[in-house]
Amino acid sequence: GESVGLHLPTLSVQEGDNSIINCAYSNSASDYFIWYKQESGKGPQFIIDIRSNMDKRQGQRVTVLLNKTVKHLSLQIAATQPGDSAVYFCAENMRDNYGQNFVFGPGTRLSVLP
Amino acid sequence: NAGVTQTPKFRVLKTGQSMTLLCAQDMNHEYMYWYRQDPGMGLRLIHYSVGEGTTAKGEVPDGYNVSRLKKQNFLLGLESAAPSQTSVYFCASRYRMGDGRSSFTDTQYFGPGTRLTVL
Numbered sequence: 001g002e003s004v005g006l007h008l009p010t011l012s013v014q015e016g017d018n019s020i021i022n023c024a025y026s027n028s029a030s031d032y033f034i035w036y037k038q039e040s041g042k043g044p045q046f047i048i049d050i051r052s053n054m055d056k057r058q059g060q061r062v063t064v065l066l067n068k069t070v071k072h073l074s075l076q077i078a079a080t081q082p083g084d085s086a087v088y089f090c091a092e093n094m095r096d097n098y099g100q101n102f103v104f105g106p107g108t109r110l111s112v113l114p
Numbered sequence: 115n116a117g118v119t120q121t122p123k124f125r126v127l128k129t130g131q132s133m134t135l136l137c138a139q140d141m142n143h144e145y146m147y148w149y150r151q152d153p154g155m156g157l158r159l160i161h162y163s164v165g166e167g168t169t170a171k172g173e174v175p176d177g178y179n180v181s182r183l184k185k186q187n188f189l190l191g192l193e194s195a196a197p198s199q200t201s202v203y204f205c206a207s208r209y210r211m212g213d214g215r216s217s218f219t220d221t222q223y224f225g226p227g228t229r230l231t232v233l
Contacts, residue, residue: 008154034221043118043204043224044157051218089156093220101147101172102222104156 008087010109019077023090023105028071032093034102035064035075039086047075047088077110085112115140118225120205126231127195135190135228137205144210146188147172147222148180150201157204163188164210195232203228
């Protein structure tokens with residue numbers, strides 16, 4: 001299971017296999033969700049997003065699934081490649097009085113084995 | 115477009131020193147954000163701004179101040195640095211919702227980060 005703190009959850013997959021990265025979000029009123037990829041020494045990069053009126057959205061080699069009943073997001077990466085090795089964060093969009101802020105999960109490190 | 119840039123990239127401070135981190139964006143975004151990222155943790159929001167001249171506190175604002183005098187710039191200040199402020203700092207920006215754009219995606223765009231060490 002996932003834990004916060006110094007040690008990121010790590011997922012190791014063989015090159016060519018599919019990867020599934022999971023995320024639990026906190027606010028049932030959140031209506032927009034994003035998956036980010038962060039490579040070492042770089043800022044987070046957008047991968048894919050989904051809105052709360054959807055349960056699935058597909059991109060190139062990536063699919064995001066949203067289960068609002070259990071407040072769960074997953075990111076599926078097909079045919080994982082060495083370049084997919086990175087830390088992946090989910091973010092939920094939470095409204096406040098000013099506008100919209102994001103809350104980020106702790107992240108999962110994906111390690112692609114040759 | 116350069117996107118979101120941050121200066122400096124690295125900095126080492128002694129306890130009690132002050133410094134300012136600069137974030138600049140050339141995408142005409144209304145919203146700007148400052149986050150810190152610590153080992154094994156996600157991004158935590160320090161302060162944010164929804165427009166020129168407006169700022170608000172995030173999750174971890176203590177020990178930091180911000181200013182948004184120009185739309186394209188968002189400054190993060192440390193008045194008296196402490197070792198607990200050793201971290202990697204990321205700036206981000208995004209469009210304001212409802213500004214007439216018809217786009218599904220409403221992501222934040224992140225800068226490359228500033229690695230700050232306080233001794």
